[in-house]
Amino acid sequence: MSRFLICFLFLLLSSVSAAGRFLRLAKPDPSAAAATARWLSSQNSWGVLSTISSDLGGSPFGNVVSYSDGLPGDGRGIPYFYLTALDPTARDALRDERSSFTLSEFPLATCGDIDPENPTCSKLTLSGKLKLLEFNTTEGEFAKKALFTKHPEMEGWPKNHKFRIFKLNIEHIFLIDWFGGPKPISISEYLESATNRVSVF
Template sequence: MKSSHIALICIVMISLFALHECRDAGTVSKIARPSCIHTECTLYSLHQDCWCCNKLIDGYKSVCWREKDTPSAKDLCFAFCPKWISMELQVRLRQLIIFFFLFLTVLEHASCSRILRIAKPDRHDIAASARWLVSQNIWGVLSTLSIEHDGAPFGNVVSYSDGLPGKGKGVPYFYLTMLDPTTRNALKDSRASFAISESPIGTCKRDPMDPTCSKLTLTGKLLQLDEGSEEDKEAKKALFTKHPEMMDWPEGHEFSVFKLEIMNIFLINWYGGAKSITVDEYLRYKETKVASFL
């Protein structure tokens, strides 16, 4: 259960408890008192010949009085009456509960959002759009040629990183286990493609297939890095920074770092079909660090 849900439950329970206590404080046994001025009321004996009538009078749910109901006697008797909560206060308390509920709902949504390190580029800047998609995303679909199904395409959802936050180089790195068919496929035939969408980032409010919701497919070779090499160390640092959970994955599963050596780029970020961009243009692009909120 999320912390905001727990906080909301606590607020509601405390408010209801307070309301219950205010209503029940000082109540004693119900009796019949025909001589009460308000005979239709339910009577409660409170203090000698002081009575409390369970009826909304002067904005309060209960009012005390003596039999003769003189103003001074009524005021005196009110001091012995239970402290019933006014109807106005009940309404305000309910409004407060609703306000806290709405506030926590907004807070929960905000906590799920994140700050983008790099603002979404202008759609006309093709290289920037492609690099932005790669740097801001955290997962995609990695496809290889299956050795178990006669070379049929095999797509697999994988986490990745292209570098440290704000220092991405555009080359996707993956932390794959030898138990994964993707790994075995790549070691047999390195041809692969990697597809990502703007949709998971949260900046696209339309259907993922809408042309204004950017999508990118990188095609090339999925290559295993040499264990302990400089590139391997840098790749692990980038992966573990973006995906801390990876550090605790079982050593016995033989995880290893792979990278996609890009040979072709397919990008759609607006109407008009795929945009033209070379691998060199893509890799040479330098990111501009401009913070942006989702």
């Protein structure tokens, strides 16, 4: 039996590693739309940030980015990013702040055999304005800690790339977590949704 226990622990640790090094919270019931949206924000470690491309004449441009909405187990729902203007996404945002940030439940490995496009495998798109944050502010310090804790290697990224912190000011929330179309969630419902705060270290 001890070998099975070792096997089980190995599987558990593999699962934790795949999600971004931190233990995961249980998925809320699909009827709890705001909680589900917050769960997706807090449990993922990366997503696709879409901007209006200045290089491509105003076409949409989605880019894979890491993010954090807070310390592990204490997500606040607002995604923060660590971007360099060497990359088109930051350059685009500095010209046109309109952007969206898209997350899927699929990489959290809780969709089972359900197809990633199936509405019960939840998906979240937060739309709004991508804003540059100053480092030496209360929110800038919070964001830096949130990012560097979930993405430890960021702290060592090249200084001459001039990475800056960006924040998505959310203006619209699109969540699909069940059949029947997107769930209506207001910004305040999303931001004020109770988070299941736990110690995960």
